[in-house]
Amino acid sequence: MPHCANCGQQWSWETTVKQSFKIGGAGMTCPNCGAKQYPTTKSRQRGATVAFLPAMGVILSNVAFGLTVWQFLFVAVGMFLLFGIVIYPRTLTLTNEDEPMW
Numbered sequence: 003m004p005h006c007a008n009c010g011q012q013w014s015w016e017t018t019v020k021q022s023f024k025i026g027g028a029g030m031t032c033p034n035c036g037a038k039q040y041p042t043t044k045s046r047q048r049g050a051t052v053a054f055l056p057a058m059g060v061i062l063s064n065v066a067f068g069l070t071v072w073q074f075l076f077v078a079v080g081m082f083l084l085f086g087i088v089i090y091p092r093t094l095t096l097t098n099e100d101e102p103m104w
């Protein structure tokens with residue numbers, strides 16, 4: 003789980019997931035010190051990869067197994083949960099500055 007770049011407090015999994023869904027220029031707020039925190043450039047790039055892998059997984063499993071719509075949705079939601087909620091918070095690192103994407 004990430005540590006706040008301002009106060010060094012480690013964020014809980016719940017905080018990280020909640021704050022991650024707020025990304026969109028606004029940054030994330032540290033629950034301990036209230037400082038605005040942003041994912042580092044490296045972390046954003048990892049996040050983009052983490053978002054890309056489940057999409058590929060869903061497409062490949064559709065091609066390989068010829069899934070029905072419901073099976074397809076089940077796999078898509080499962081992949082999203084696995085990568086977005088389980089793996090992404092563990093790879094996130096924080097900074098005080100809003101760094102460029104690349």
Ligand SMILES: [Zn+2]
Binds near residue numbers: 009011032034035
């Ligand atoms: Zn903090």
